Amino acid sequence: MSQINKTACAGTLESSDIMIFVEKDGKGIEVDLKSTVGKQFGDQIKAVIIKTLTDLGATDVKVIANDRGALDCTIKARVQAAYYRAIDCADYKRGA
Known part of the structure; x- marks a missing residue:
């Protein structure tokens, strides 16, 4: 299992994209989501984030997500x- 060394991000705030920030946290996987479609799809977005991190072996991660319909x-x-x-x-x- 790899350890988070720094806060990092990926994505944009363009339509149909999502900006994801991850940082070290000692409380399991925590997701703070802001979304233009949060009322309809917020639970699904959080589930995808959590499953992806779980599949990667992450345990103590705080995610700040700003979704634009991704x-x-x-x-x-x-x-x-x-x-x-x-x-x-x-x-x-290396792009592997």
Whole structure:
């Protein structure tokens, strides 16, 4: 299991995208979500974020997400990118 070394982000605030910030936290996986479609899809967005981090082996992570209607595949990709940046993953930097 990798340790978060720094706060990192991925994504944009453009339409159909999501900005994800991840930082170290000692309280499990915590998600703070702001979304233009939060009333309809907020639970689903949070579930995708949590599942993605769980699949990556993350345990103590705070996520700040600002969603603009991103699809699940985009949410997953942004979470993965932010997490890999936060743990300084060498494979991610090489593009593997």
